[in-house]
Amino acid sequence: MNRVAINGIGVVAPDAIGVAAFRAFLVRGGSAVADVDRFDTSGLSAHKAALVRDFNPRDFIAPMKMRRMSTLSRFAMAAARMAIDDHGKLPPETGVAIGTAFGPVQTSIDYMREYVEKGAALAPPQLFAESVANAPGSHIAIEWGLRGFNVTVTQRESSALAAAMYASSQLLKESVRAAMIGGVEEVTEITYSVLDRVGALDDEQRNGMVIGEGSAMLIAENGESAKYGFLSGFGIARDTTASISDWGDDANAVVTAMRGAIDDADLTLRDIDAIYSSANGSKRGDTLEARAIQQLFGVDVPPIVATKRGFGEYAAAGALQLIAALLALDERTRNILVNSISAGGGIVCAVVSR
Numbered sequence: 001m002n003r004v005a006i007n008g009i010g011v012v013a014p015d016a017i018g019v020a021a022f023r024a025f026l027v028r029g030g031s032a033v034a035d036v037d038r039f040d041t042s043g044l045s046a047h048k049a050a051l052v053r054d055f056n057p058r059d060f061i062a063p064m065k066m067r068r069m070s071t072l073s074r075f076a077m078a079a080a081r082m083a084i085d086d087h088g089k090l091p092p093e094t095g096v097a098i099g100t101a102f103g104p105v106q107t108s109i110d111y112m113r114e115y116v117e118k119g120a121a122l123a124p125p126q127l128f129a130e131s132v133a134n135a136p137g138s139h140i141a142i143e144w145g146l147r148g149f150n151v152t153v154t155q156r157e158s159s160a161l162a163a164a165m166y167a168s169s170q171l172l173k174e175s176v177r178a179a180m181i182g183g184v185e186e187v188t189e190i191t192y193s194v195l196d197r198v199g200a201l202d203d204e205q206r207n208g209m210v211i212g213e214g215s216a217m218l219i220a221e222n223g224e225s226a227k228y229g230f231l232s233g234f235g236i237a238r239d240t241t242a243s244i245s246d247w248g249d250d251a252n253a254v255v256t257a258m259r260g261a262i263d264d265a266d267l268t269l270r271d272i273d274a275i276y277s278s279a280n281g282s283k284r285g286d287t288l289e290a291r292a293i294q295q296l297f298g299v300d301v302p303p304i305v306a307t308k309r310g311f312g313e314y315a316a317a318g319a320l321q322l323i324a325a326l327l328a329l330d331e332r333t334r335n336i337l338v339n340s341i342s343a344g345g346g347i348v349c350a351v352v353s354r
Helices: 019-027 071-087 105-118 125-129 135-144 156-172 189-197 251-264 283-297 315-328
Strands: 004-013 033-035 048-050 094-099 150-153 178-185 214-221 229-238 274-276 335-341 346-353
Touching: 004 019, 004 071, 004 156, 004 315, 019 315, 071 105, 071 135, 071 178, 071 214, 094 135, 094 156, 094 315, 105 125, 105 189, 135 150, 150 156, 156 178, 156 214, 156 229, 156 315, 156 335, 156 346, 178 315, 214 315, 229 251, 251 283, 251 335, 251 346, 274 315, 283 335, 315 335, 315 346
Parallel strands: 094 150, 094 178, 274 335
Antiparallel strands: 004 214, 004 229, 033 048, 178 214, 229 346, 335 346
16 A cells, blocks of 8 residues: 555544644543433443533534534534644545444434324424434535545444545545545444443443544545655454454454554564554453454564543544544654454554654
């Protein structure tokens, strides 16, 4: 792969609106994890999440347009506007690739409630339009007149990295001049309750993950210089031992994806200065990744960073993890391996480079 440059970033994260605030959040080692106060968790085992607070969509979206958007679309539109402000005007030949693990769950529930209570003729059409996972990407393309590809990927924890891999391939084929890449997620009561029911969330025994929400957007282009860094390589694999809702135990599959990303970037194991791990607190997933890292790197394991302890799993569908790695690049840290391992067996890894 010939690398693609990242020249714009926008962030709506738990405890951090904007790239400067997110950088400060990372530098101080912050954590946005707190007790859930958006809905009642008294009957559940888990009680914590990383929620977006102090976010005013009117700062980024015109009121009349905002009224027709779900929370998911508002997050994505705000992050996209910040990324464009950071980069400058985009050409019409720009593609959009967004990842989301669950999509607009709350909007779908709201629409079905209206449908059942009032019937199809009286159910609000704007709710139906917002009930599909690709609504945020559509809003972005319409708002800025972007005529390139428009793709939404749903691959659980790996959604954003999978979207980035697709967009990068299209850039390198020169099918577009630029690409808006990102992720978006919201924490809803039903999603939280289901994940709690299947035992996926962190409880008092600290044996699960904490989920988060938000949006993060990156603007990628072909070029030899980059404002933030480069996406230099990708690797993908499938763990066939995984169930539809849990992690597997095939470390070789994770090794295949990591090695694939490093080879794609035309690097060696010794070139990797740090690993931004998929680690999200899930015992099976974390154990699987640790075994794979040890198997691939042996005694020369580079420093490992677990960013999701601060902003949760699913937050921006994994795009925040990618941005955290980009912001960490400096003279001493030139190549970072970013891992994303999904329940269900999907594995996507990326290399970001200075």
